[in-house]
Structures are given as C-alpha cells and as structure tokens.
Amino acid sequence: MTTLGRRPGNQDTRSAIVQAARAAFIEKGYQAASIRGIARDAGVDPSLVHHYFDGKAALFVAALDLPADPRDIKDQVGAATAAGSSSPVGDGPVGIAGSVLVELFLGQWEVDDPPGSRFRALAQAVSSSPAVADAVRQFLADRVWSLLANEDPRRSALVSAQLVGLAWGRYILRTEPLASAPLGEIGRLAGPVLDRYMTADLDG
Amino acid sequence: MTTLGRRPGNQDTRSAIVQAARAAFIEKGYQAASIRGIARDAGVDPSLVHHYFDGKAALFVAALDLPADPRDIKDQVGAATAAGSSSPVGDGPVGIAGSVLVELFLGQWEVDDPPGSRFRALAQAVSSSPAVADAVRQFLADRVWSLLANEDPRRSALVSAQLVGLAWGRYILRTEPLASAPLGEIGRLAGPVLDRYMTADLDG
Numbered sequence: 423m424t425t426l427g428r429r430p431g432n433q434d435t436r437s438a439i440v441q442a443a444r445a446a447f448i449e450k451g452y453q454a455a456s457i458r459g460i461a462r463d464a465g466v467d468p469s470l471v472h473h474y475f476d477g478k479a480a481l482f483v484a485a486l487d488l489p490a491d492p493r494d495i496k497d498q499v500g501a502a503t504a505a506g507s508s509s510p511v512g513d514g515p516v517g518i519a520g521s522v523l524v525e526l527f528l529g530q531w532e533v534d535d536p537p538g539s540r541f542r543a544l545a546q547a548v549s550s551s552p553a554v555a556d557a558v559r560q561f562l563a564d565r566v567w568s569l570l571a572n573e574d575p576r577r578s579a580l581v582s583a584q585l586v587g588l589a590w591g592r593y594i595l596r597t598e599p600l601a602s603a604p605l606g607e608i609g610r611l612a613g614p615v616l617d618r619y620m621t622a623d624l625d626g
Numbered sequence: 627m628t629t630l631g632r633r634p635g636n637q638d639t640r641s642a643i644v645q646a647a648r649a650a651f652i653e654k655g656y657q658a659a660s661i662r663g664i665a666r667d668a669g670v671d672p673s674l675v676h677h678y679f680d681g682k683a684a685l686f687v688a689a690l691d692l693p694a695d696p697r698d699i700k701d702q703v704g705a706a707t708a709a710g711s712s713s714p715v716g717d718g719p720v721g722i723a724g725s726v727l728v729e730l731f732l733g734q735w736e737v738d739d740p741p742g743s744r745f746r747a748l749a750q751a752v753s754s755s756p757a758v759a760d761a762v763r764q765f766l767a768d769r770v771w772s773l774l775a776n777e778d779p780r781r782s783a784l785v786s787a788q789l790v791g792l793a794w795g796r797y798i799l800r801t802e803p804l805a806s807a808p809l810g811e812i813g814r815l816a817g818p819v820l821d822r823y824m825t826a827d828l829d830g
Contacts, residue, residue, distance in 0.1 A: 548798055550655055587790045597783040598779055
C-alpha cells in the first residue's frame with residue numbers, strides 16, 4: 423500500500439540520501455561533509471537533497487536517526503521494565519526512573535559502530551554550528567522533553583546536561599570508568615542524580 | 627630577572643604564538659585553524675610554531691589557558707570563600723563544596739567574549755580529534771583531578787561528566803534556564819549533585 427502523494431520511489435530516494443548523509447557525517451564529521459558529496463554518494467543530483475532537506479543542519483538531524491516519536495521512547499521504557507530491568511519505572515512526575523533514562527539515552531548511541539560515533543558527530547556538529555545547536559535544541563524540546571511531562575524547564579535542562587555529560591565522558595573524552603563500564607553500572611551511579619533533577623524540590 | 631636557558635625574546639615569541647592560536651581557534655574553530663595561518667598572524671615562521679609546540683593539539687591545549695597549576699584553583703577556592711560565597715568549602719574528602727566547584731568551573735569560561743567561546747572551541751576540538759581528546763583527558767587527570775584527592779576514579783569521571791554537561795547546556799546547546807541563569811543559581815541547583823558524586827557512598 424502506498425500513501426497518497428508519496429510514491430515509494432521518493433521514499434527510496436530520501437532514504438538513500440539519509441543513509442549517505444549518516445555515513446558521511448560519521449566518517450568525515452559535520453563540517454567536512456558536504457551536500458554535494460552526500461548527493462554523489464547517494465547517486466542523486468544535489469538539487470534533490472535540497473528538495474527533501476532544508477540545508478545541511480536539517481539533513482543532519484534526519485541522519486541522526488533519533489527516535490522522532492516520543493511513543494518510541496515510551497515503548498522502550500515499557501520493554502525495559504518488562505525485561506526485568508533492575509530499575510523500575512519511577513512513580514515521580516516524570517514516570518521514568520533515572521537509571522532507566524540513563525540506560526535508554528546511552529543505549530541509543532551504543533548500537534553504532536564504533537559505539538557512540540553518532541554522538542561524536544552530533545557533538546562536533548552542535549559545537550561547530552549555532553544553526554545545528556538551534557535545530558537540536560528545538561528537536562529535544564518538541565520530541566523528547568514534551569514526553570517528560572512537567573512544567574519546570576529547569577528539570578529538563580538539568581537532566582539534559584547530566585545525560586550529555588555522561589555520553590561526553592563515555593564516547594568523547596573516554597574517561598574511565600565511564601568509557602568501558604556496562605550501561606547498567608552507569609545507570610546505577612547516575613540514576614539517583616537524574617531522579618533528583620526530575621522529582622526533588624529544586625528550591626529546597 | 628631571566629631564567630637560564632630561556633631568553634625573554636623566546637618567551638615573547640611563544641606568547642605571541644599562543645595569543646594568535648587562541649584567536650584563531652575561537653574564531654575559526656579547531657579544524658579550520660591552521661598552524662600556517664597562526665604563524666602568519668603571530669608574525670613568525672611556521673617552523674617556530676613547531677619548535678615550541680608538538681603539533682596542533684599541543685598548541686590548542688596551551689591556547690586554552692586553563693589553570694595549569696592546581697594551586698591556581700586552590701587560590702580561587704580560597705578567594706571565593708573569603709569573598710563570602712554562599713557556598714562554604716565542603717568538609718568531605720574533596721574539600722570543595724559542589725556549588726563552589728560549579729561556579730569556578732563555569733567562571734573559567736565566563737570571562738570569554740562572547741562567554742563560553744573557549745569552551746565551544748574546546749568541545750569542537752575534542753569531538754573532532756581523538757588526539758585532542760587524549761590531550762585534554764591527560765591534562766585533566768594530571769593537573770585538575772589530582773587536586774581532588776581521592777582514590778575512586780568514578781568520582782572524578784562523574785564530576786567531570788556533570789560539569790561538562792552544564793557548560794554544554796549553557797554555552798553550546800543554550801538550553802534555558804542554564805543559558806542565562808546567574809552562576810550562583812546553577813551552583814545551587816547542581817551543587818548537591820556534585821557533593822553526592824564527590825562524597826556519597828557510590829556502592830550504596
């Protein structure tokens with residue numbers, strides 16, 4: 423079955439562009455990867471890349487392959503709990519235990535080869551380009567933090583800061599034991615901090 | 627007074643190179659800045675840059691102008707306490723309250739114009755180059771973490787992850803309220819977490 427107004431051929435083209443972009447961003451880094459080179463790798467004309475994506479920043483966000491739908495994260499939380507994770511889903515306002523959040527967040531990057539290569543490309547891109555930083559911040563606000571239903575922006579900012587810092591230590595600075603500890607161990611060490619940021623009285 | 631074997635002229639040359647490098651790294655980013663361009667800006671031959679610095683990564687670490695001597699940090703802690711900071715120096719094994727550590731760490735980057743530009747250049751360099759990441763990790767281990775006298779590497783890894791995450795949120799992703807909150811407010815929010823990482827029973 424095809425959806426009206428979107429032919430399978432277009433989907434294939436878009437998918438080929440995203441795959442080529444992901445490979446280029448991981449291999450060359452954000453700055454060195456070019457739309458022209460990505461188009462060549464995907465076997466399409468550069469104008470087609472511009473047809474699907476509003477510039478390199480938008481292409482980069484698509485290539486990140488983050489869970490674009492918060493329900494994906496909710497499903498993962500459900501699966502982690504059902505699988506008997508040592509960390510139950512919390513019953514605070516956020517509904518996710520800090521240790522589970524740590525494992526899910528780091529787990530997103532763990533599947534790369536080598537592990538964390540997408541996070542590394544992301545960090546490089548965000549620190550190199552204010553436009554990418556804006557795109558990623560907006561992405562997080564729209565698609566991720568909206569899942570963590572609470573009205574205090576300090577909580578999502580602090581949670582975000584701690585999660586990014588852990589990924590930074592594991593994949594970029596490679597500080598031991600963060601670099602090689604099992605995710606469950608990192609979740610156990612940092613989980614209580616995430617719980618605090620999500621649920622504690624921040625003005626206390 | 628001059629030190630034997632090091633003429634003032636050499637110091638001036640080295641200092642000119644470091645200043646030109648700092649400006650280039652902040653303005654162009656780590657990847658785009660070149661030793662040839664830095665030498666030109668400093669008015670010296672590129673071979674002189676190589677004479678003083680073992681490559682771009684070493685030049686970058688020098689240009690960061692981080693407190694190379696832990697005593698500098700100790701002095702700053704003493705000054706912050708004497709100035710009546712709201713956060714007393716802690717009496718845990720580390721001897722620095724988490725809130726003071728947050729303010730000192732972020733304060734290092736706050737003096738830039740614009741604030742955080744050196745941190746941004748650092749983040750870009752570290753995520754772009756494993757050699758720079760190695761250099762910075764070694765720098766932190768030798769010059770900074772050795773100040774925080776404790777024997778559990780998990781503590782310094784977790785403290786580092788939290789501090790980097792806060793700077794990342796403030797200067798790079800620019801997540802509110804981290805982006806514009808006074809340092810004292812961020813210290814108050816994240817200080818207890820740093821205290822936990824530095825002093826709590828991590829296996830409890």
